[in-house]
Amino acid sequence: MHIHPYERLWIRLSVIMLIVFGIAIALSSLTFGIEIPGATRRAVATGLPVDATPEQSWIRELGPGRYEVNMIARMWGFDPNEIRIPKGSTVTFYLHSQDVLHGIKIRGTTVSMMVIPGQVGRATYTFDEPGEYIFLCHEYCGLGHHVMSGKIIVEG
């Protein structure tokens, strides 16, 4: 089988490029503290608070600057839809849907995930900058999808 030398070179370079990208991604997922949603799930609620369920929302202060929020998404709002915390707080969110698929993206943070009925989403973020953080639904969930949002107020 005949392969032109330039083409051989091109293939080699492509493979090297993809390997470099692969390594970059592996490193970034291990070092930046980025949390990709994993197999947290109601049925096998390993390591989740027992009351992190889709029935009732709550906000809990675990200690100074450490919070947990059990948040419920339903057509077409989040509950709670306004959260006040002091600057520097680390917040762990548990997300549930009571009806269809939703999503959540907290603007200006690394928090973004799908909210799937029957599953629990978990994400943690430390709010070092004071200000208002809007969060919104980023999966189509029906007629009112575009009004589904809320805010986190980080007090300085």
Add this chain to the structure above:
Amino acid sequence: MAVTGGYQLQRGDKRLILAYIFIALAHLAVGILLGFMQGMQHAGIDLYKYTFLAHYYQGLSIHGVYNALVFTTFFIAGFLHFAMTYSLKRPMHSTKLSWFTFWLMTAGLIMVDWALLTNRASVLYTSYAPLQAHPAYYIGLVLVVVGTLLLLANCLLTYLGWRRDHPGQKTPLPAFGVLATLIMWGMASVGIAVQFIFLLIPWSLGLTDGVDPLVSRTLFWFTGHPLVYFWLLPVYISWYFMLPKQAGGKLFSEPLARLAFLLFIPLSLPVGFHHQFLDPGVSTGYKAVHAFITFGVFMPSMLTAFTVLASIESGGRARGGKGRLAWIKSLPWNDPSFTAQVLAMLLFALGGISGLVNASFTVNLVVHNTMFVPGHFHLTVGTATAMTFMAVAYWLVPYLAKRKLWGRRVALVQSALWFIGMAIMSRGMSWAGLMGVPRRTALGSAPYVLPEWLTAFNWMAVGGAVLTISGLLFFVVLIMTVLRGQRAEDIEVPLAEPLQEETIPWYLDRFRPWVIGAAVLVLMAYGPAIAQLVSISNPASPGFMPY
């Protein structure tokens, strides 16, 4: 490989192919108008109130289904039917089956049309449960998919017949590409077949009480990602096996062309979790596996970039071009079909790069479900595929209708406008996405829009308007060709020969080893993950119709 010139399709085949193309383009026309309305909505101009559409999301459901599912699938069915019969120089194994396939798909399509247009299926083309559509929508889509599988069966039978009559010969290239496309798709369709037939249809008919949204979604993306290669491989058939001829050259490397097609069979399937990186409930390990295989499936596209460009260069040089780059000037830029495909490739390169961004496990977190994603796929399916199919129509419709192309200059302007419009719109979308603007959202009515987003929205609206003008010109050219084009019996079908006659290893002309490899890879990359999902599945979600 001998040039296939001289073979004339049977009249029935021509009518069938024209019928597929007609349905495809009629739906594209509607899809384009809705795209225009979406762009305008984002810029604050609501056109929906002047139509029968209930709201933005009904329009968006139609836009996604018509453009990405109907236009593509029907055009592909017609084009593959053409490429198969023309390159093997024999009619399909069964003419009856061909027509049955067509009518089955059309019947399914009518059900889908009805459900969408009457606002009974405004669930967007991904049909995520627990959003629920009318059963006619799901059943109609299943019939369309069954049609594509019948096309696969017919092509396989035709191929086996050809092999019996031509022992020891290698498969002609376009037919080889057709088979690779349909075999890949046949394997891929298992996901939505299971999802629709066992989950969504019984559930929408009220026979079951609930579905598990995550299982349903996972089955969808099992098919949903390879679906994009079902849109892309027919484009590669044109770029590898036809475009070099249009450029005046030859196919640069036959073995690598075959290898590229074959690699898609194993690599395009075990990657669906890259659409679910942000799904709670799917284990991170399997997501990472799919992320790496996704990078692997980038390889055949890199092969394509080299071979196709080298083939075009061979055309420029054969036409007397010289120098390092000066040969580019000798290419047939006055041929709209050639020019459109080269422009499509340029934007496709950007689409490939933005695809790598999406596929990057961690970076995905930034762009997931933002406008960046439509910014990506309007360059791929919306340009590489749509523009190449338009370019193919510029010679295929004249060939089938026995008329010369009407308005070559208009067609050139049309191609340039699609390129410019898409560059502008996609720029706006990608930019908006990086600022965190969500996709699938009636942004013109959203309360959280920031002032700094508005410039990007205007790019989207302006690009969309340019695209719409381009779309209109495309239909003008085709309609005028069919009605007013000069009669001609001898429209050429471009079929490229390889630069070198060479024997190829057996595994580059047989599908079985690749299919087995694909099945093994799929079992490893999906099997345990799906088994785990099903074992703890919780089929509790009733249907919702909030539209």
